[in-house]
Amino acid sequence: MLFFEIRIIINIGYETDNSKLVKLKTKIHSSLRTVEWKNNAVVMIDQTKLPNKLVFVKYTDYKDVANAIRTLVVRGAPAIGISGAFGLALAALQSKAKSKEKLLEDLEKARNTLFETRPTAINLAWGLDKIMKVANKSNNVTEIKKLIIQTAKKMAEEDIETNMNMGKHGAALFENNDRIMTHCNAGALATVGYGTALGVIRATKESGKKIKVIATETRPVMQGSRLTAFELKHDGIDVSLIPDTAVGYAMFKGLVNKVIVGADRILRTGHVYNKIGTYQVAMMAKQHNIPFYVAAPLSTFDLKSNPEDVIIEQRNRSEVTQIGDRKTAPDDIDVINPAFDMTPPELITGIITEVGIAKPSFEESIKKLFKSKM
């Protein structure tokens, strides 16, 4: 029942009031709660303010949630899946529809607005579709609204449970004195809480093993320095920050003996779509004989698509040409700024899920994991 214990700890540090913006000035002595349903509103940590300020934002309009996903107030595949579900719950509450048909129409519109914010991350589609299915199956307006909120809240709780199970499976792969590299943020801040890749790191530490973590900065949005370094330090886990350019150096120098990352989408073949830069971290790991693990819930798997079907989002050039107000590149320079890259299965040692670990050959192994869940 570790799960309930953690929820309680989280609530100790949590403050809310009626204002739209709630600032937490006291230090929270627990893992962070990224997104939450509270009094018919969605409350999120504004991750664009980290690591300078820990600020919570509260939304009652689904369009604000869509905007939050688009502008990376909330990010990380599992977190945006749940945020999408909560967005639809808000849309249901906002709808003035008197009939089921009209409400479904409103929800469909909201679904499209929410989906278009981050099309590559499969969890967003997963979260939205799960809610739409519940809505379609319900009998009337009151029931739809009630069941959508109930389902979205349950999905959030299950996300933490999933991560803790993933942690349990994953921790077995790590040993005392491991030096673990991670890229981007697949942490509490990428999920509802606890984290996927960082959940495995948390579970490894909780199992009594001594570990060191090396976090890559993860340009351009710097989720590694802003979020991973922040949340691991917050939890008292030994973490060092490196620029993305020092991945090869760190591996060559023996500062790293394992790598773990999250994922935004995993195909049935084991192709992993994750934050730009993951591919080269995986390739460098392979060349240095360092095991490379991916941690992601089954909701991250896209069993239908082939690699050629997946479109990789290009993000705004300003992410690369300026930091805050500070210009870091000449005016009008051409920029290539892909959000994700694809890591092929041959570079991956194992994929850690809540029901077990997939190993090569992945197509078979992934199939088995899905069967075990049914």
Next chain:
Amino acid sequence: MLFFEIRIIINIGYETDNSKLVKLKTKIHSSLRTVEWKNNAVVMIDQTKLPNKLVFVKYTDYKDVANAIRTLVVRGAPAIGISGAFGLALAALQSKAKSKEKLLEDLEKARNTLFETRPTAINLAWGLDKIMKVANKSNNVTEIKKLIIQTAKKMAEEDIETNMNMGKHGAALFENNDRIMTHCNAGALATVGYGTALGVIRATKESGKKIKVIATETRPVMQGSRLTAFELKHDGIDVSLIPDTAVGYAMFKGLVNKVIVGADRILRTGHVYNKIGTYQVAMMAKQHNIPFYVAAPLSTFDLKSNPEDVIIEQRNRSEVTQIGDRKTAPDDIDVINPAFDMTPPELITGIITEVGIAKPSFEESIKKLFKSKM
């Protein structure tokens, strides 16, 4: 006599006055002159201000030159070699010594101050030693001062000539429609002018071939976005900027078919020390069957050291934890911030010098190049 033509073009755009800080408001329609001896002073482009402002600074105290090297006002192996030489010329002018012995003492002290600023880059030692040799061989105070200045100025002229020769040799390796990746800045701004790796790119374009350049941002100091993107755009060369995390993506997608970088130190075995991140660019190139070239003058070669002798500088943590005044990582986070990494010879296709191209096996090939010069 292309060499003289370029000097003249540079002077058209150049303005100077008696103030310590000279701002150029008009656009210079030519390749940039990074460091120059002018009226018994050293004039440099302040590269920390780029790409926002093109500012020239003027120094008459060698300690200011040392500080400029330390704080990256001037950077790039060849440019700091010449800056070191000019620093010693200033030290000679500043010395009140009446005897050769006393002047040599003053110069030795200045040499040490200048050397300690960037110990890994071999060109700094090369530039300082060349001047010290001239000083030691001269007969008296007046002659030493005169010859030091003369030698340093000649070294600056030779640097541009060297780069143009390097360009001539290197351009033959590149073809029409090549898509060339470069890391860091091995450009006009890393040398006295024209550049090493970017000199080859300039020469390729001047030879009539159509090329596209992809510049990596090069965290943490962002020489790629601030300097390479700036100077190539300035010269009308097609350039796109990518974050360092997108190297693998760009290669996988076929956006790159050749790589060229500069070097801070090259051993007789062909081990190349260059800006942090070079190693992983080279490794990724190898894995994608993309030729990886290094362009550097013979003054960059260290024929005495072995890989285990070379100490890689660790730079200030603040380069990784903040950009300008903007904090990008949590307080007191541990940081690993190496200035350089080592690329082993097996990842290198060729090393372009002013006297020809070294190819595997490098130890033999490099030996031949040095013999051809004697």
